[in-house]
């Protein structure tokens with residue numbers, strides 16, 4: 001066991017995200033040289049039996065069934081929020097007030113207003129914070145960011161990005177409860193705008209800078225579903241599909257689309273960027289490849305390159321296996337922990353901070369508003 005200083009984690013929530021985060025806390029110090037060693041101190045969820053078996057499986061030292069007890073413990077340094085969206089703000093604000101570092105699953109809040117209270121709490125308590133927008137840590141995407149920062153693209157004209165899924169097409173799928181809270185707007189806040197487009201927007205703001213205005217449309221294809229918690233047929237008020245046009249501050253124009261009704265697509269997150277000198281594209285189903293076109297290449301050999309991002313000189317890859325061997329989805333979370341803990345050691349913030357998460361929520365709020373008003377909406381500065 002390493003003699004590094006411990007960073008004691010208190011996790012809230014044991015669903016899909018609780019698993020990705022727990023795995024990341026365990027693996028990050030094994031593959032990256034970090035100034036602190038995350039320790040799985042406690043996990044909290046309401047169901048006592050299930051939280052106990054989750055704790056046994058992942059090696060948490062203790063369990064809680066009330067997040068307030070977890071936040072009050074003085075043997076916890078960091079509260080990690082992986083519970084449904086309607087719980088994020090209250091837990092984050094209490095954790096920050098108790099002086100804990102706070103990590104939070106995306107989207108930060110259900111609305112920008114809610115997210116704003118979370119930003120105020122962590123900033124006035126001066127506690128390190130970060131939102132789990134994990135796809136920023138795909139090595140191919142990090143390489144794209146580097147190429148953009150090196151100004152290989154020149155002036156940017158276009159950005160386009162989609163997130164396509166198909167898991168809610170059946171009318172028989174209920175809403176509410178585990179996993180399916182994503183269909184209940186009281187819990188989720190919104191549908192694909194907050195759940196999927198938020199990923200596209202976070203990545204776009206990071207790669208291409210601020211968005212200034214949006215014009216959107218949304219649709220709810222299935223208008224009522226049985227609610228798992230009440231047993232009643234209840235209205236569906238989330239957006240099943242959402243698309244918007246926008247302008248970036250750098251003058252580029254963009255198209256974004258997310259849906260859970262694209263039959264055949266499971267998690268097809270795509271992006272393409274077109275500049276004066278170069279273009280690039282990436283998608284999550286082939287996440288270790290970056291497609292790159294450089295107009296400055298010699299004319300007779302000019303064409304799209306498909307770069308396999310597995311070499312030791314590619315972002316993060318020297319910490320993994322040997323050149324040519326791939327990594328995947330769970331590694332994006334491991335990278336996020338590694339970056340957070342490294343930044344902590346240097347007294348720096350690790351992006352995306354809560355304030356960065358708020359910037360995304362200004363855009364998602366404006367998208368939902370524009371879909372209602374049928375007019376262009378301006379984006380405030382976070």
Ligand code: SOE
Nearest residue numbers: 016106165182195196199267
């Ligand atoms: C929804 O299906 C979901 O699990 C999102 O909640 C995640 O953020 C996304 O990464 C994958 O899809």
